[in-house]
Amino acid sequence: MPVHNADIAAVFNEIADILEIQGENPFRIRAYRNAARVVGELGKETSELANEGMDLTELPGIGRDLAAKIREILDTGSCAVLKRLRKQVPVSVTQLMRLPGLGPKRVSALWHDLGIQTVEQLDRAARDRRLGELPGFGPKTEQRILETIAAHRDTAVRFKLAVAAQYASALTRYLRKTPGVENVVVTGSFRRMKETVGDLDILVTTGNPAAVIARFASYDEVREVLSKGRTRSTVVLKSGIQVDLRVVAPESFGAALHYFTGSKAHNIAIRRLGQERGLKINEYGVFRGAARIAGDTEESVYRSVGLPLIPPELREDRGEIEAASRGKLPMLVEARDLRGDLHAHTSATDGRNSLREMAVAAKTWGLEYLAITEHSRHLTVARGLDAAHLLRQCDEIDGLNAELPGITLLKGIEVDILEDGSLDLPDPVLAQLDLVIGAVHGQFHLSRARQTDRIVKAMENPYLNVLAHPSGRLLGSREPYDVDMLKILSTAPSHGCFLELNAHPERLDLLDTQCQMAREEGVLVAVNSDAHSVRDFDNLVYGVGQARRGWLEKTDILNTRKLHALRALLKRQD
Ligand code: DGT
Ligand code: CA
Ligand code: CA
Secondary structure (H helix, E strand, O other): OOOOHHHHHHHHHHHHHHHHHOOOOHHHHHHHHHHHHHHHOOOOOHHHHHHOOOOHHHOOOOOHHHHHHHHHHHHHOOOHHHHHHHHHOOHHHHHHOOOOOOOHHHHHHHHHHHOOOOHHHHHHHHHOOOHHHOOOOOHHHHHHHHHHHHHHHHHOOOEEHHHHHHHHHHHHHHHHOOOOEEEEEEOHHHHOOOOEEOOEEEEEEEOOHHHHHHHHHOOOOEEEEEEEOOOEEEEEEOOOOEEEEEEEOHHHHHHHHHHHHOOHHHHHHHHHHHHHOOOEEEOOEEEEOOEEEEOOOHHHHHHHOOOOOOOHHHOOOOOHHHHHHOOOOOOEOOHHHOOEEOOEOOOOOOOOOOHHHHHHHHHHHOOOEEEEEEEEOOOHHHOOEOHHHHHHHHHHHHHHHHHOOOOEEEEEEEEEEOOOOOEOOOHHHHOOOOEEEEEOOOOOOOOHHHHHHHHHHHHHOOOOOEEOOOOOOEOOOEOOOOOOHHHHHHHHHHHOOEEEEEOOOOOOEOOHHHHHHHHHHOOOEEEEOOEOOHHHHHHHHHHHHHHHHOOOEHHHEHHHOOHHHHHHHHOOOO
16 A cells, blocks of 8 residues: 555654653654644645655755655655654553543653553553552542543544454454354454444353353453453453453354344344334343243344344444335345456556466456556556556456466556546557546545546546546545545446445445445446455455445446456447
């Protein structure tokens, strides 16, 4: 991934935070803060400026030393100074500074005098009334810290689904080895395939809860055990992710699975349906009076309120209960429905693997076709291709297609949509390709009207087939740009244009609600990996998860089509 201005600013701010905790020279601290602000507020990506050969010391307050650090961050994503400082002050201590009311002096005192390194430890110490001993902390401060932590919890960092999946799969593998366990399932937002998860909720069924609880707490990735009871426990892993464990008896599996999968809003609506029928629904089962009438399976819970099973991805109380009651639930797309992938990069630009390696990996994953879509010239950070290089790649693709059975490479490009809506390559070049996807990679801050016009104009180009990552958001670092998505969706069909659902873990873009809009507007969605290496095809699973959250069926997805049908859909309008 390219390094963005926000990344550079974050590095400088973290350096400044650490220096402050260490009580360093205020001028040095201010220099880093200033650099963070200057870079953060630049209208253009620093990476672009650097690539255009700009001398970064021309930026206000950036001297030779800071300019060199910016280059280092652009090249490596971090910088040596920060790595060294992090060894002196743990990241979790620096993060305490984010809590309102906690400045560097207080954080330093908490750490040095009470050994407090994490928000959880701070919470515990405040509850135990241990903060009052410290100079500068009274009972009022203690109370305020408790309130702040409670509020902070709601906005605390969320983990990207693909990242959470790594922690979840290691932990569930470990728990499955406990003697006597039956089911181990990750529930909560994770099971609903939400793009980010606040914490992991793991449900275990067994006749021997004590063994599971004990094994859970002694997992070697556990940083802190927050609570440990007979049937539940909460821990924080070293990665910072919190995990709630619940253990129930095997006969409650379905009811507990339903309860802990949520969402809360969906559960409330289902419980209300139960109440209307005189039923009580909780994590142990469905009850009529004292009699337990359902709960072994999730199906039985839904059946008790007269509904078919609703897939977890739909459980957001966005109309799924009504659809279920009318027999109108969508037949959600599945990963195995995908026949191809229309967005991938190779080592010809910023990818890590060769054309051949990507083709073989796509075939191994089960795909029948793969579009190679390098960046165009304008995106200099990714060493975008010019026309000559692109046409050379097309020849290479012809060669590989003649040689490799079972997979067809399509000739494509991820062409930059320039600020005025024109494309970064001339039409006669685009005309030689099988597929053109267009993407916005800069000027995110245009007004809503101008951003919308820009994209609509790009779609008017007869060669543009797919609008890539349409909202432009990067999870945790960039909000979607302001654009009239409904207008884009309603314009797309008349230009033969499709929208991408980019499955890259940082993107997952189209958003789930926009998928629903696309379906209503009759716009096919392409679930694409945006693979930069052979391993990235696995991300398609998360793209499909998001498509399912957006109610999409197999027929709503462009790349579930057979190759000949796809080619017909990509045919030029002219
Ligand atoms: P997250 O962790 O913020 O990404 O979102 P969830 O949906 O995983 O929420 P979480 O971890 O607080 O709770 C997991 C599930 O447990 C939730 O989706 C529904 C259920 N649940 C939690 N607290 C309550 C509650 O107070 N009432 C009800 N009915 N269900 C709850
Ligand atoms: Ca959760
Ligand atoms: Ca939870």
